[in-house]
Amino acid sequence: MHRLIDDNQDSPDEMTELLKSQDNDTIIDGPERPNITNLPDVAIIQTSTDGENISSNAAATASSHSRVEAIDPQDHETTHRHRRNEQPDEQRPLNIEHEEIFKYGASHVVKLFVPVSLCMLIVIITIKTTSSYTPGGATWAYTPFTEDKSTNTQRILFSLANTFIFMGFVITATVILILLYKFKCYKIIHGWLILTTLMLLFFFLYSYFSSISASLNRPIDMITICFITWNIGAVGMFCIHWKGPLPIQQAYLIFMSALLALVFYKFLPDWTGWLILGVISIWDLIAVLCPKGPLRILVETAHERGEQIFPALIYSSTMVYMVTAVDPPPREPQFAPDNVDTNMAVNVDETLNEEQRNQRAAIRNNNARRQLIPRSDVPQTATRREPARYVVERSNSPVIDDDDDDEKGVKLGLGDFIFYSILLAKASALGDWNVTIACYVSLLIGLCLTLLLLAIIRKALPALPISITFGLVLYFSTVYIIGPFSAELNLGQVFI
Amino acid sequence: MTIMECAGCTLIAYGVPFSMFVFTIAHHPFRVIISMTSAFFWLLSLLLSSFLWFAVVPLRTQLAFAVPFAVIFQEIFRFLFYRLIKKAEFALQRVQMQELTDKGMVFDRFAVAYASGYGFGLISGTFAIVNVLSDMTGPGTLGIFGHSQDFFIATAFLTLCVILLNTFWGVIFFTSLDKGGIHRFIGPGTVVLTHMLFSCITLVNRTLTPMYTISLIVGYAILLGMIIYTVVLRGFNLNNIRQRIN
Numbered sequence: 001m002h003r004l005i006d007d008n009q010d011s012p013d014e015m016t017e018l019l020k021s022q023d024n025d026t027i028i029d030g031p032e033r034p035n036i037t038n039l040p041d042v043a044i045i046q047t048s049t050d051g052e053n054i055s056s057n058a059a060a061t062a063s064s065h066s067r068v069e070a071i072d073p074q075d076h077e078t079t080h081r082h083r084r085n086e087q088p089d090e091q092r093p094l095n096i097e098h099e100e101i102f103k104y105g106a107s108h109v110v111k112l113f114v115p116v117s118l119c120m121l122i123v124i125i126t127i128k129t130t131s132s133y134t135p136g137g138a139t140w141a142y143t144p145f146t147e148d149k150s151t152n153t154q155r156i157l158f159s160l161a162n163t164f165i166f167m168g169f170v171i172t173a174t175v176i177l178i179l180l181y182k183f184k185c186y187k188i189i190h191g192w193l194i195l196t197t198l199m200l201l202f203f204f205l206y207s208y209f210s211s212i213s214a215s216l217n218r219p220i221d222m223i224t225i226c227f228i229t230w231n232i233g234a235v236g237m238f239c240i241h242w243k244g245p246l247p248i249q250q251a252y253l254i255f256m257s258a259l260l261a262l263v264f265y266k267f268l269p270d271w272t273g274w275l276i277l278g279v280i281s282i283w284d285l286i287a288v289l290c291p292k293g294p295l296r297i298l299v300e301t302a303h304e305r306g307e308q309i310f311p312a313l314i315y316s317s318t319m320v321y322m323v324t325a326v327d328p329p330p331r332e333p334q335f336a337p338d339n340v341d342t343n344m345a346v347n348v349d350e351t352l353n354e355e356q357r358n359q360r361a362a363i364r365n366n367n368a369r370r371q372l373i374p375r376s377d378v379p380q381t382a383t384r385r386e387p388a389r390y391v392v393e394r395s396n397s398p399v400i401d402d403d404d405d406d407e408k409g410v411k412l413g414l415g416d417f418i419f420y421s422i423l424l425a426k427a428s429a430l431g432d433w434n435v436t437i438a439c440y441v442s443l444l445i446g447l448c449l450t451l452l453l454l455a456i457i458r459k460a461l462p463a464l465p466i467s468i469t470f471g472l473v474l475y476f477s478t479v480y481i482i483g484p485f486s487a488e489l490n491l492g493q494v495f496i
Numbered sequence: 497m498t499i500m501e502c503a504g505c506t507l508i509a510y511g512v513p514f515s516m517f518v519f520t521i522a523h524h525p526f527r528v529i530i531s532m533t534s535a536f537f538w539l540l541s542l543l544l545s546s547f548l549w550f551a552v553v554p555l556r557t558q559l560a561f562a563v564p565f566a567v568i569f570q571e572i573f574r575f576l577f578y579r580l581i582k583k584a585e586f587a588l589q590r591v592q593m594q595e596l597t598d599k600g601m602v603f604d605r606f607a608v609a610y611a612s613g614y615g616f617g618l619i620s621g622t623f624a625i626v627n628v629l630s631d632m633t634g635p636g637t638l639g640i641f642g643h644s645q646d647f648f649i650a651t652a653f654l655t656l657c658v659i660l661l662n663t664f665w666g667v668i669f670f671t672s673l674d675k676g677g678i679h680r681f682i683g684p685g686t687v688v689l690t691h692m693l694f695s696c697i698t699l700v701n702r703t704l705t706p707m708y709t710i711s712l713i714v715g716y717a718i719l720l721g722m723i724i725y726t727v728v729l730r731g732f733n734l735n736n737i738r739q740r741i742n
C-alpha cells in the first residue's frame with residue numbers, strides 16, 4: 001500500500017483518495033480488527049515529539065497519540081468540505097484560501113476543560129477528605145532519596161538526584177517503547193498495556209476503597225469490596241480496551257487519571273515533585289519538538305507505515321498506556337466505526353440503512369466527540385511517564401449531511417491529566433484556597449493557549465509546558481506574594 | 497452551625513452569579529473561555545498589586561496605600577483585556593463567518609463584555625471570600641475580642657456586590673469604548689471612579705467595630721447606579737421601557 005506522505009496537498013480530490021486508500025489499509029477483517037483497534041488504545045504516552053510530526057497520516061494515527069496532534073488540516077478540511085459543503089469542484093480550490101483557520105473552536109476547549117476539571121475535583125476531594133493520600137511515609141523505587149536533610153543545599157541535591165532517576169526511568173521506557181514499535185512487536189505492547197490497565201483498575205481501586213473506608217472510619221467487609229472492585233474493574237477493562245458507551249469510558253479514564261495522580265502525589269517528595277513537574281515539561285517540549293526526539297521518530301515511523309494506531313509507550317517495568325480511539329478515516333460509502341467515540345458499538349462491515357445513519361447522525365450531534373487518551377502508569381514498576389499530548393482526531397462522518405457535524409474530536413493524553421492534577425494537589429496541600437484557585441485558572445488558561453496554538457499551527461504540540469509553566473509561576477507567586485496581601489485584605493474585609 | 501453558616505454564606509455570595517453562569521454562560525463555550533481569560537487577567541493584575549504591596553515594606557499594614565493602586569491596576573488590566581479582545585475580533589473577522597459560527601465562536605460584543613466582566617467579578621469575589629468560607633467550617637467563636645459578629649454575613653453580601661459590580665463595570669467599560677466619542681472617557685472614567693469609591697469605602701471595615709452598613713449601602717447604591725447606567729448605555733430609555741411594559 002503506497003501512501004503518499006505529503007503535508008501539502010493541493011487538490012482535495014487527492015486528499016479524498018488518500019483517505020480512501022488509508023481506509024482500505026486499515027480495515028482489517030474480522031478477528032484481526034480488534035487487535036488493531038485495540039492497539040491505539042494502548043497507546044504510548046507520548047512525548048510530544050510524536051505528536052508533532054503528525055502530518056497527513058495524523059488523522060489516522062492521531063488517535064493513538066497522546067499528545068496534542070493536529071490532524072492534517074487539509075485532510076480534515078477536504079473531508080469537511082466534501083461532506084459539508086456541497087460545492088462544485090471548481091470552487092474548491094478557491095475555498096482553500098479561506099479554509100478553516102481554526103481547527104478547533106471554543107467548544108473543543110470547553111470539552112477539554114470539563115474532564116480536566118473533573119479529574120482535579122476528584123483528586124482534591126479525595127485529598128481533603130482522606131488522610132492516607134498525603135505525602136510522607138513510604139518511599140518508592142523511582143525516587144529513592146528522602147528529603148529529610150539538614151540543609152537546604154543537600155535537599156536540593158537529593159531532589160535533583162531523585163528527579164534525574166525518575167526521568168531516567170521515563171526516558172528508558174520511551175526508548176523501549178519506540179524500539180518495540182519499530183520492530184513491530186505489537187502483541188507485546190498490547191499485552192503490556194492490558195496488564196497495566198488490569199493492575200491499575202483492580203489493585204489501585206482496591207487500595208483506594210480501603211483508604212477511603214479507613215479514613216471515613218467505616219469498616220467495609222471484604223465481600224462488598226471485592227464485589228465492587230470486580231465489577232468496576234471488569235467494566236473498566238471492557239470500556240477502555242473494547243467497546244463501550246462513550247461517557248462511561250470517559251468517566252473511567254478520568255477516574256484512572258485521578259487515581260494515578262493520587263498515587264504520584266502520595267509518593268513524590270515535596271521538592272522532587274516540583275522539580276519533576278518542571279523537568280518533565282522540558283522533556284515534553286524536547287521530545288516533541290526536536291527533530292531527533294524519540295517521539296518524533298516514533299511519529300515518523302508511524303507515518304511511514306501509514307498506521308493509525310500508535311502503540312503505547314512502555315516503561316521498563318510499568319505499563320503506560322494510552323487509550324485512544326482509533327478512528328479509521330471516514331469513508332464516504334460506509335460509516336467508519338469508532339470504538340470509543342460512538343455511543344453504540346458499531347461494526348465496520350455493517351452496511352448502514354437509513355435509520356442507522358440517522359441514528360448515528362443523532363448520536364454524533366448529541367455527543368461530544370471527545371476522545372480522551374489516558375495514560376496510566378503503574379508505579380510499582382519503573383515508571384516512565386510521558387506527558388500526554390492530545391491528538392486531534394477527525395470524527396467520523398456519516399454519509400448524510402450533518403449540519404453541525406463539524407466536530408472534530410479533541411484528545412488529551414492522560415498523562416497531561418495526571419500532571420495537572422498533581423500540580424493542583426500540591427497547590428491545595430497548603431490549605432490556602434487562593435493558591436488552588438489561582439493554579440486551576442492558570443492551568444486551564446495554559447490548556448486554552450495550547451489548543452489555540454494547535455488550532456493555528458496544526459502540528460502536534462506538547463500539552464504540558466505552557467500549563468505547567470503558568471501553574472508553577474502562579475503557585476509560587478501566590479504562595480509568597482499574593483497570599484499575604486490577600487490575607488491582609490480578607491482580615492479587614494477590604495474589597496479591591 | 498458552622499456548616500450551615502458556610503453553606504448559607506456560599507449561597508448568598510454565589511447564588512446569583514451561579515444562576516447567571518448556568519443561564520447565560522454555560523452553554524456558550526466562547527463565553528466560558530472569555531470569562532476564564534479575564535479571570536486570568538485579573539489574577540495578573542492582583543499579582544502586580546501584590547508585588548507593589550510586598551515591595552513597599554513599611555506600608556504593608558497601611559492598606560490605604562495599596563488599595564488605590566490595586567484598583568488602578570485592575571482597571572488597567574481590564575483595558576488591556578479590551579485591547580486583546582479587539583485584536584481577536586479583528587483577526588476573527590477575516591475568517592469566514594460560517595466556520596466561526598459552527599465552532600461556536602460567535603462574536604457578540606455585548607456577550608463578550610458581559611462574560612469578561614463576569615470573569616473579573618467571579619475571581620475577585622472568590623479571592624475575597626473563599627478562605628473565609630473555608631475557615632467558617634471550622635470551630636471558633638466570632639467576635640470574641642469585641643469584633644463585629646456580622647463579619648461573615650457582611651462578607652457574603654459584599655462579595656455578591658463585588659461580583660455583580662464587576663459584571664456591570666465590564667459591560668459599561670467595553671460598551672463605552674466601543675461607542676466612541678465622548679463615551680470613551682465617560683464610561684471608563686465612571687468605572688474607575690466608582691470602583692475607587694467602593695474599595696476605599698470598604699477600608700472603613702478595618703476598624704475594630706466596623707459599621708458594615710456603610711460599605712453595604714454604598715456598594716449596593718453604586719450597583720443600582722451601574723445597572724441604570726448600563727441600561728441607558730444599551731439604548732433603553734423611559735419610552736422604550738414604557739412601550740415594552742404596555
